Amino acid sequence: MGAVSESSTVPSHRPRRRRGWRAFFTPGWVLTAVIVVAFAYVAFTVLAPWQLGKNKDTQEFNHRLEAALDEDPVPLRDVEPADRSSAGPEKEWTRVELQGRFLPEDEVLLRNRPVDSSPAFQVLTPFRTDDGQTALVNRGWIPPKEGADVPEIPAAPAGEITVNGYIRMSEAPPTSAPITEQGRRQVYGMNTGAIGQLTGLQLTGDYVQLDEVSVKDATTGAGRGLQPIPLPDLESGPYLSYGIQWIAFGIMVPLGLGYFVWAEIRERRRQRAEIAASEAESGVQSGAESEAESGVGDVAETGSADAGSDRVAAATSAAASGTAPAASGDTAGGDDRDRVPSTERKLADRYGHSRNRFHERHNARGEERF
16 A cells, blocks of 8 residues: 655644735734825815815915006095904005105114015115005115124105005014114014004004105115015916825825735735645645655565465475475575465465466566566
8 A cells, every 4th residue: 555645634723814905904004004094085085175275375366466556546534444454355455655754753663574585774765645544554665784784774754755665564563572772663574563662653454665766755865775575476386286296195005005905915825826826736746756665566466376376386396306495505595495385385285386378477467566
């Protein structure tokens, strides 16, 4: 009988792998999925709306500024409320016309406010209109002298004057208190309420930024003149592209996770196919080895039977002739006779000492099988 394959008797200690979707219920995959879902949620609900909202505000601002530049100036009383509240962002950059006179004795300087990345002092002068409103007017800016020293400020014109400008919303109150330096009152923020308290005037809720022509008209005296505050650029900025990018990221990241899951499933299927093919090949080889071992055993048994038959025939011939069989030595001949089974001797004595043709053909086939 064939020997039992050694590999079949050794127990398999290969760890069982999770199959199907259960293979992804591991800490690494679960944490990755949570991060991807959280990122997509933030991208769609926070980051993209934030950038798209800024793009919307920029577009609205550009439309208001374009409309203001195309329209003729209107009187200040048509824009600014009588209760000195703000006109609101919808009215910002509206072109207004002021008729009246400046109040140079209540003029203040806005310090530490660069213009086009250049250090500058901005000159803020109250203006009282003929209809009784008092508005804070930004007459322009001038660079400092020798570091942070206050330069010579061109005086505002005296008497009646008409100027044009743009409504600008008041800034938040500054955290730093006003100072008086080099004979000039200086503030850190463009807040009409704080400046009104400093000067004792009841200013309108918004201030007026003079246009380029009125800056020249509202400047007298020698020295360097005031320069107008530049208008903002009518550009949409990168906010729309940023918003689209966040939307794209929110879509691509989950798709990337899905691709990695698909690649993992494909790799696991490939590994299972390779393992199945390897196990099938090992089974075929084990079966072939078992059959080969069985064949060797059968050949061995047949050879032993043929050898026994030869020894019986030899013993029978020797008994008939009355001589000992030829051998290399007495000891060898005695050993061969001792190895002949007693049953074979009895058969030889009973049926004679001659070998028929069937016996010879059988022995020949047995020798060929060896």
